[in-house]
Amino acid sequence: MESKSHDFKVRSGQALKDPFLQSALENLSLGFVESRRKCAEALPEFEALRDLGKNIYDHTLENLDFYLRRYEEKVIESGGHVHWASTPDEACRIATDICDQAKAKKVIRGKSMIGEEMGINDALDEAGFETTETDLGEYILQLAEEPPSHIVAPAIHKTKDEISDLFQVYHADRGFTERQTERTALVQEARQVLRESFISADVGITGANFLIAETGSNIIVTNEGNGDLTCTLPKVHIVTAAIDKVIPSVEDAMVLLRLLGRSATGQEITAYTTFTTGPKRAEDDDGPEEYHVILLDNGRSTMLANEFRDMLRCIRCGACMNHCPVYGSVGGHAYGWVYPGPMGSVLTPMMVGLDKAVDLPNACTLNGRCQDVCPVRIPLPKLLRAHRTWQHERKFNSSVFRFGLGIWTFFARHPNLYQFCTRIVMSVMGSLGRRKGVFNRMPFAGGWTQARDLPTPQGKTFQAAWRAKQREKKQ
Amino acid sequence: MTLAREKILDRVALAVGRDRIDPKTEAALTKRLNRIPTILRPQWDDNPVRRFASKLRDVAASVDVVDSPADVAKSVSSFLLENDVPLAVAMAPDDRLNDYPWPEYLKISRRNVNPKDVTAITAAEAGVIETGSLVLRSKPQSPTSMNFLPENHIVILLQEQLVKNLEDGWRCALDSSNGVPRTVNFITGPSKTADIEQTMEYGAHGPRRLHVILLLAT
Numbered sequence: 001m002e003s004k005s006h007d008f009k010v011r012s013g014q015a016l017k018d019p020f021l022q023s024a025l026e027n028l029s030l031g032f033v034e035s036r037r038k039c040a041e042a043l044p045e046f047e048a049l050r051d052l053g054k055n056i057y058d059h060t061l062e063n064l065d066f067y068l069r070r071y072e073e074k075v076i077e078s079g080g081h082v083h084w085a086s087t088p089d090e091a092c093r094i095a096t097d098i099c100d101q102a103k104a105k106k107v108i109r110g111k112s113m114i115g116e117e118m119g120i121n122d123a124l125d126e127a128g129f130e131t132t133e134t135d136l137g138e139y140i141l142q143l144a145e146e147p148p149s150h151i152v153a154p155a156i157h158k159t160k161d162e163i164s165d166l167f168q169v170y171h172a173d174r175g176f177t178e179r180q181t182e183r184t185a186l187v188q189e190a191r192q193v194l195r196e197s198f199i200s201a202d203v204g205i206t207g208a209n210f211l212i213a214e215t216g217s218n219i220i221v222t223n224e225g226n227g228d229l230t231c232t233l234p235k236v237h238i239v240t241a242a243i244d245k246v247i248p249s250v251e252d253a254m255v256l257l258r259l260l261g262r263s264a265t266g267q268e269i270t271a272y273t274t275f276t277t278g279p280k281r282a283e284d285d286d287g288p289e290e291y292h293v294i295l296l297d298n299g300r301s302t303m304l305a306n307e308f309r310d311m312l313r314c315i316r317c318g319a320c321m322n323h324c325p326v327y328g329s330v331g332g333h334a335y336g337w338v339y340p341g342p343m344g345s346v347l348t349p350m351m352v353g354l355d356k357a358v359d360l361p362n363a364c365t366l367n368g369r370c371q372d373v374c375p376v377r378i379p380l381p382k383l384l385r386a387h388r389t390w391q392h393e394r395k396f397n398s399s400v401f402r403f404g405l406g407i408w409t410f411f412a413r414h415p416n417l418y419q420f421c422t423r424i425v426m427s428v429m430g431s432l433g434r435r436k437g438v439f440n441r442m443p444f445a446g447g448w449t450q451a452r453d454l455p456t457p458q459g460k461t462f463q464a465a466w467r468a469k470q471r472e473k474k475q
Numbered sequence: 476m477t478l479a480r481e482k483i484l485d486r487v488a489l490a491v492g493r494d495r496i497d498p499k500t501e502a503a504l505t506k507r508l509n510r511i512p513t514i515l516r517p518q519w520d521d522n523p524v525r526r527f528a529s530k531l532r533d534v535a536a537s538v539d540v541v542d543s544p545a546d547v548a549k550s551v552s553s554f555l556l557e558n559d560v561p562l563a564v565a566m567a568p569d570d571r572l573n574d575y576p577w578p579e580y581l582k583i584s585r586r587n588v589n590p591k592d593v594t595a596i597t598a599a600e601a602g603v604i605e606t607g608s609l610v611l612r613s614k615p616q617s618p619t620s621m622n623f624l625p626e627n628h629i630v631i632l633l634q635e636q637l638v639k640n641l642e643d644g645w646r647c648a649l650d651s652s653n654g655v656p657r658t659v660n661f662i663t664g665p666s667k668t669a670d671i672e673q674t675m676e677y678g679a680h681g682p683r684r685l686h687v688i689l690l691l692a693t
């Protein structure tokens with residue numbers, strides 16, 4: 001998917017003016033945040049499990065060479081194939097080659113963020129395959145030709161009315177001519193339409209929540225069951241996954257599964273948690289004849305070597321965005337690429353280029369709620385600060401910003417001059433604004449005073465007040 | 476693509492700070508893979524049957540706890556009648572399902588499902604008390620399509636198949652002779668989606684109804 005992350009400011013401005021999006025985001029924060037809290041509180045072991053989850057990943061990443069090789073061995077042992085790709089383009093080419101070799105016409109997909117990262121739908125379309133998304137949210141977005149706006153609930157920005165319109169247009173040739181307006185009827189209509197796609201598909205492509213080195217299995221969690229139909233009915237199953245999805249053993253997987261559902265949607269476990277290992281066995285009555293795994297790097301091995309290694313623990317639960325006040329105000333599309341919210345602001349610059357996503361690491365108040373809820377304790381604010389430092393060193397941030405920061409640095413290095421100047425500014429501001437007590441206009445701060453008033457300074461500067469207080473204490 | 480493989484593995488090796496893994500590290504890591512660790516698992520003290528059933532009911536499954544094979548058959552019939560579902564089922568060709576007194580009016584096909592089947596009956600490998608999950612595995616007697624294609628899924632489980640944690644459930648799905656099966660499903664409730672305006676709807680792609688019959692030990 002092409003990145004539009006450089007447009008963050010414009011897109012967030014638009015999002016703030018979209019009333020439906022604003023109410024959807026409010027529901028999201030009420031719903032997911034509340035259920036996560038309840039679910040976490042109901043499990044006394046939750047905090048200890050978070051530590052354990054973090055440790056499992058730290059151990060895995062320290063030994064990723066071993067676990068990747070072991071995983072590959074086990075997949076081959078169970079009759080599957082492993083393909084490696086450094087870039088999304090390479091990964092897409094491998095996928096289309098497999099489809100070609102299978103003489104496929106129709107391909108179905110189970111929702112995966114890695115698929116979005118690869119831009120696999122476009123690649124399959126270009127190669128002439130008829131591709132259908134099967135996760136209901138992703139399917140709606142495929143019809144609307146829009147990217148997801150949340151990693152767990154991709155279509156939260158769509159209204160029921162918009163969905164009714166889309167279904168009416170696209171399902172007419174399948175015999176559904178009536179415009180449905182009830183939620184249940186819409187879900188049932190999609191079920192029937194997609195059922196045909198499931199049954200006639202030649203290849204099913206899914207992501208993986210985890211890959212297990214011990215057994216060569218992949219794990220998929222869903223609530224709809226679309227992932228399961230995708231990997232059971234077609235004769236070829238392709239798993240697309242990043243190299244950081246590998247974990248050591250089934251025991252480790254269970255720890256992480258306990259964290260994933262609770263952190264994502266406040267569920268102890270999703271309706272379907274499925275372990276898939278290799279193609280169907282000779283005696284089995286169903287299941288695919290071929291099983292392929294495409295392992296994508298896309299910058300992760302670089303992150304493994306630098307200060308962003310912590311980010312590779314991410315299990316894509318979405319809790320950080322559900323709890324983020326910036327995401328909660330502007331939604332996922334403002335971020336302009338596959339991954340939104342705090343995790344996206346860390347990942348996107350690493351994947352699309354530091355200079356192409358300059359605003360993202362700065363669209364953060366450093367309030368730390370993301371880190372507080374991250375199940376694997378990723379220090380997101382620290383990583384965002386690291387991005388800011390990188391940007392500054394490489395001069396990616398705007399000249400106005402650098403100029404302002406330059407002035408600040410000068411004064412911070414000359415405290416006496418700083419105190420002298422603040423005293424003067426304060427007394428001038430104090431006498432100008434004394435009557436009303438607030439300023440509702442301020443040069444250079446229009447963005448701030450448009451929506452809020454700036455209070456008039458009352459009394460002395462902080463430093464002067466502090467000194468006076470210290471003197472009082474001593475007496 | 477072998478080139479990509481070498482490149483990626485080289486970069487990873489560089490990042491973790493070693494060219495190759497020495498035999499001692501290799502042995503230690505292999506040991507970690509093979510151990511049965513005594514790691515943290517959720518604990519509780521409720522009655523196992525009650526907890527298992529209530530966990531499943533919490534996620535909108537229907538559960539009948541019965542104490543005779545005749546009641547298992549009865550539970551199937553009343554589930555079908557109550558939900559106004561045809562009295563015809565695809566039943567997994569699993570010997571464990573042979574010994575119930577199925578009523579004559581129930582049309583039973585002992586085979587995998589086809590897309591026209593409305594209801595499937597399968598036998599589980601285990602029930603996980605921790606989460607209320609049913610464990611099913613792929614094998615000729617239990618094809619995976621049965622768990623996902625029909626509108627209604629009925630699962631029959633014995634009390635002695637209840638296990639504590641997810642890890643125990645996994646172990647029950649393993650086959651001592653063949654090792655890991657192609658598919659192991661942990662199923663916890665019917666299929667659902669909240670993708671339209673964040674409101675829950677059942678029967679997205681998989682079964683709209685999940686009916687679990689738990690036969691108590693005598």
Ligand code: SF4
Binds near residue numbers: 263321343374375377
């Ligand atoms: S960074 Fe943490 S909270 Fe955010 S999606 Fe990843 S695991 Fe979840």
